[in-house]
Amino acid sequence: MKKIINDPDTVVADALLGIEEAYPQLRVDHENKVVYRGDERRPGKVGLVSGGGSGHEPLHGGFVGLGMLDAACAGEVFTSPVPDQMIAATKLVDDGAGVLQIVKNYTGDVMNFEMAAEMAAAETGVEVVSVVTDDDVAVQDSTFTAGRRGVGVTVLLEKIVGAAAEEGRDLAAVAELARKVNGNGRSMGLALTSCTVPAAGKPTFEIGEDEMELGVGIHGEPGRERVPMASAKEMAQLLVEPVLADLPFGSGDGVIAFVNGLGGTPLLELYVLYHEVRSILDQHGIGVARSLVGNYITSLDMAGASVTLLKADDELVGLWDAPVSTPGLRWGA
Amino acid sequence: MKKIINDPDTVVADALLGIEEAYPQLRVDHENKVVYRGDERRPGKVGLVSGGGSGHEPLHGGFVGLGMLDAACAGEVFTSPVPDQMIAATKLVDDGAGVLQIVKNYTGDVMNFEMAAEMAAAETGVEVVSVVTDDDVAVQDSTFTAGRRGVGVTVLLEKIVGAAAEEGRDLAAVAELARKVNGNGRSMGLALTSCTVPAAGKPTFEIGEDEMELGVGIHGEPGRERVPMASAKEMAQLLVEPVLADLPFGSGDGVIAFVNGLGGTPLLELYVLYHEVRSILDQHGIGVARSLVGNYITSLDMAGASVTLLKADDELVGLWDAPVSTPGLRWGA
Amino acid sequence: MGRTGEHPRAAVGGVSVPDVRSWIDRFAELVHAERDRLTELDAAVGDADHGSNLDRGMKAAAAAAGELGDAAPGELLKKVGMTLVSTVGGASGPLYGTLFLRMGASLGEATDVDGPAFAAALRAGLVGVAARGKAEVGDKTLLDALTPAVDELDAVLAEGASLSEALGRASTAADAGRDATEPLVARKGRASYLGERSAGHQDPGATSVALLVAAAAQTL
């Protein structure tokens, strides 16, 4: 394992020191490992809190700022944060309008956020509503599993819902919007290489030079199948078709198209993939209202990419375009 | 080699299709492989053109836009573009105020841009001035070499000089500013792994699990020496000390501190490194006026990082803060 | 049957505060000793952290229990639960945390905890864990060891046996439940993503629960 770290046990704490120094507009509660906004917030705004295991940067800490999250809880690498962190975050961001928790659907995350919401309500009286993202179509049968994993849609949701909260919508409206976004988005990813968790010191899974893991999870979870290495055009097909098959993206619908790098894949390749994704969408008569290409929800050093399509009406596109100022996404501000 | 591409011979052309589709505000001249601004430009502005081999994304195409470059020429992977491309770019961006070429110091790049400038002057009468960046302190003795390589300072320079051009400064002033930025910035990088050039199909150099290449170039050029793997703290020392030794960054001076990922290193690790860099600067009494942490001048899939320090007075910091709107850097717009 | 403890109000024949401390300490020891094995099991079907998660948590919990001054057994169990929730994370943090928190709530401030009260508390914990994880027996989770253990504890106590004897038989039931997870296909937690491929591996959580019940049989 070759990594720029001091010690696997302190990697998250060390990175939080760097994040705080790199972004003067952010604050970090180091004891609770919470990144939160240090700029002036709109009074009475619904608070937006997310979090999860570390190793997916810029998600979530890199999405804290105007028009997106108010706070993010950083767990250990690939490990859900604990309720104490979410409670600390809740207290930091509540301004009387309640708090929305954005939770990716993993057993640990869901249960820890659930306990946090119960405890925060009991301890502080703050109203907390949770929304779970579960957009990964690689998990086919959710009756017999922990359900679909939360992946790329989380990024789009945090942006869109962040804009709505900034607009002044109330907690119920913001939560409803979050569910709408999750309901209209689907994702699928593939890995060319494994990631290596610092504490483990070796790759999570073995994979040959001539194969790829189709439907991989962002923690290196197994996907749908091992398939032979393919061209970018074929990869686009393998990713887009299951996404389209899962939600009735009709001809004439517009989408926000998001090609995400898993951390070890150069931008050059993501652009090649994006073009192939666009070609397939063109063939289906699906218009692309907005695009996002880059490394936004990563899996440490894994080579690979995912495609997320979010069926977007005028409301969602308008909120997408609203100003945002975070380390990971920034425009109009 | 595992890459998301269709064919090593078409990877640049294919990526340019994706770039054009991902960013509606950009245009691409596919015949000449030039990315240029499609938005309304300030009339009479000095044109800013850069370019170089591909594989360093977002550099340079991702830095085209308001407040930064007007056009970027994309060569084949790690190969300088040819003069025809620069001439096409020059014609696209000249608005009567002349054109500044920003060239990284590699023999091929320098000569091709030089010929382009001569030919553009002869063919079109456009006044073209070139500025070469050569900030890589890993190359120690420039009398007996092709001189220092242009690396991280190029990113900072394109931003700062872009702001000055947007302000309306004339060609001579913009060129002088560019030389000032280059003169005040120094960089040093290290690699944990090699990159793999698509056309070559195998890693450019071999490197053991327990060693790193200190002073590596962004094309995998050899550095100062092979050193044993080290902690992030030690890596910061190995990168920052030679940079400080080379330019009289005095106690009390302010810098723009830039920690850059080479493509295969996760953001999490870059933050860990950034914190260690800050600690060293603190010890030297060097203040950090502004920070930049992320993958901005990459070397395909290479794992590793570089540190660039730019001694920054109020003028440079002011221009750094000016609005910029490009795929790679965006704020205030 | 509790060991003789130094606590002033130690309920002889029941579960005293020192008994609970011994149980927690013993469980922490067993987890520490089996840490690598638990992590190995988790590597096969999950993310290779169950051993380190629980070891970190139980170390903290044992320390917290040791520091807590004069308190009833229920308060001690609550403290253990809170500490686990705050230090473990992942799936097992809320699950083990809920188990102890609910046991604590069930016992309240009572200082005399007899066998049936202890068994009722453990069932309250089981109900809490099932609610928290929304899993059922057969889903290949820690419920597959915990449920038969609690059932056996109730049944043996109902026969009039001592708590110590009943916990011994409950431990045997937990071990059997743990072993029975091997052929199952996981339907909850991280292992469920493996689908059919999860069969043939023993569940890590059921394995640690068997240690918890064994520790109780050895100390209470």
Next chain:
Amino acid sequence: MGRTGEHPRAAVGGVSVPDVRSWIDRFAELVHAERDRLTELDAAVGDADHGSNLDRGMKAAAAAAGELGDAAPGELLKKVGMTLVSTVGGASGPLYGTLFLRMGASLGEATDVDGPAFAAALRAGLVGVAARGKAEVGDKTLLDALTPAVDELDAVLAEGASLSEALGRASTAADAGRDATEPLVARKGRASYLGERSAGHQDPGATSVALLVAAAAQTL
């Protein structure tokens, strides 16, 4: 001494347009045949593309030269230079491009190109290459083969020999210059980053220049 050509104004005893075409075609053939060897040499001290760069460029240049209709030798050489500049990139594109462009400029629109005129054009090319690359003899670049070749060409012509004979001796000088690059430490181009480690490897550019001069000796 030119071969007999079909061009109406072919200068017998000098260098005609068909002669130039033959030279270019022959150089393109040699580069193509030695492509892998050139790239291998570049892999050792540079970035493993000299063979493919030059092969791509000379293919395009030979095609462009073939397509150009009625033209003087100088115009043909200019076309070759332009094509190389536009298709090669890297260091060798501007260098080889400059060589041919300057030769073309030196010959202008002249249709009668005798030995001394050709030699003067080649020297103009050499001067251009040196100016473009700012290198000197001994820097381990293509100048180390080109300079002795041009010097030898002048010297032998001054003795009154034919162009053909003089080019033969120039080719021998180029080969010697090429071989002499092996022990040198590079001071220009990509190889210079290797410092001392560049010694012990023959320079790729000097190797391709030796092919250029050999092609001239074989065709002009």
